[in-house]
Amino acid sequence: xxxxxxxxxxxHVQEGDSTNFTCSFPSSNFYALHWYRWETAKxxxxxxxxxxxxxxxxxxxxxxxxxxxxxxSYLYIKGSQPEDSATYLCAFLQGNTGKLIFGQxxxxxxxx
Amino acid sequence: EADIYQTPRYLVIGTGKKITLECSQTMGHDKMYWxxxxxxxxxxxxxxxxxxxxxxxxxxxxxxxxSRIRTEHFPLTLESARPSHTSQYLCxxxxxxxxxxxxxxxxxxxxxxx
Numbered sequence: 001x002x003x004x005x006x007x008x009x010x011x012h013v014q015e016g017d018s019t020n021f022t023c024s025f026p027s028s029n030f031y032a033l034h035w036y037r038w039e040t041a042k043x044x045x046x047x048x049x050x051x052x053x054x055x056x057x058x059x060x061x062x063x064x065x066x067x068x069x070x071x072x073s074y075l076y077i078k079g080s081q082p083e084d085s086a087t088y089l090c091a092f093l094q095g096n097t098g099k100l101i102f103g104q105x106x107x108x109x110x111x112x
Numbered sequence: 113e114a115d116i117y118q119t120p121r122y123l124v125i126g127t128g129k130k131i132t133l134e135c136s137q138t139m140g141h142d143k144m145y146w147x148x149x150x151x152x153x154x155x156x157x158x159x160x161x162x163x164x165x166x167x168x169x170x171x172x173x174x175x176x177x178x179s180r181i182r183t184e185h186f187p188l189t190l191e192s193a194r195p196s197h198t199s200q201y202l203c204x205x206x207x208x209x210x211x212x213x214x215x216x217x218x219x220x221x222x223x224x225x226x
Contacts, residue, residue, distance in 0.1 A: 004154075031211045032211040032212060034214060034215070036214075036217075041219075042219065043116075043202070043217040043218055043219045043220065044202070044204075044217045045217075046214030046215065046216070049211075049212045049213070049214050051211055051212050089155070091155075093211060098143050098145075098160070098162070098206060098213075099145075099157055099160060099170065099171070100145075100155075100157065100215065101171070102147075102154045102155040102156075103154060104152075104153065104154050105154075
C-alpha cells in the first residue's frame with residue numbers, strides 16, 4: 001500500500017511569517033508529485049507538478065522543492081498573507097496510470 | 113474560472129433513494145476521476161476513466177457506479193443510498209500525455225443520507 005504523509009497536519013502563523021511543510025512519499029518507481037491548494041468552499045487548485053529530482057518550482061511567494069531519492073518534497077510560503085489560508089495537498093502519481101495518492105493535507109491559517 | 117462542473121453542490125436525501133451526481137468538463141480531457149473524502153481524511157480515488165466507454169474502479173472500494181458515454185460527461189450513480197454513503201465527492205479531469213499534467217477539480221458534492 002502506497003502512503004503519502006504530510007506534516008504538520010495544521011499550522012497557525014501570523015501575517016508576514018514564512019512557513020514550510022513537508023510531503024513524504026515512496027522513493028521507488030517515481031513519476032511525479034503534485035501540490036494543490038484547497039480553499040474552503042472552493043475546488044482544489046493545482047500549484048505544481050514536479051517530475052525531476054532536484055526540481056524547484058516557484059509561483060509568486062510559493063515555492064516547492066523535490067528530492068525523489070529520499071522521497072520528500074517541501075512547500076515554502078514566503079511572507080504569508082491571510083489569503084494563503086487553505087489546505088495544501090500533495091499527491092504522488094502511482095505509476096504512469098494517472099492515479100494520484102493524496103496525503104491528508106496541511107491546513108494553514110494565517111492571522112492578520 | 114471553472115471548466116469542470118459538478119451538480120448538485122449539496123444533497124440531503126433519504127435512505128434507499130437512487131442518486132446521480134453529475135460531472136461535466138469543457139476542456140476535452142480524456143481522463144476523468146471521482147474522489148471521495150470523509151471529514152479529516154484524504155481524498156480517495158473511487159473511479160476513473162481514460163476515455164469514452166472506459167471505466168475502472170479506484171483504490172477505495174465503492175458501491176457507486178460510473179459511466180462515460182461522452183468525453184465531457186462522467187456521472188456517478190448510487191442505486192440505493194445508505195447513511196454510510198454520506199461524504200464529499202469530487203470530480204476531476206486531466207489531459208492525456210506526459211506525467212506533468214495536473215488534475216482540474218470541480219467544486220464537489222456534499223452528500224448527506226438520512
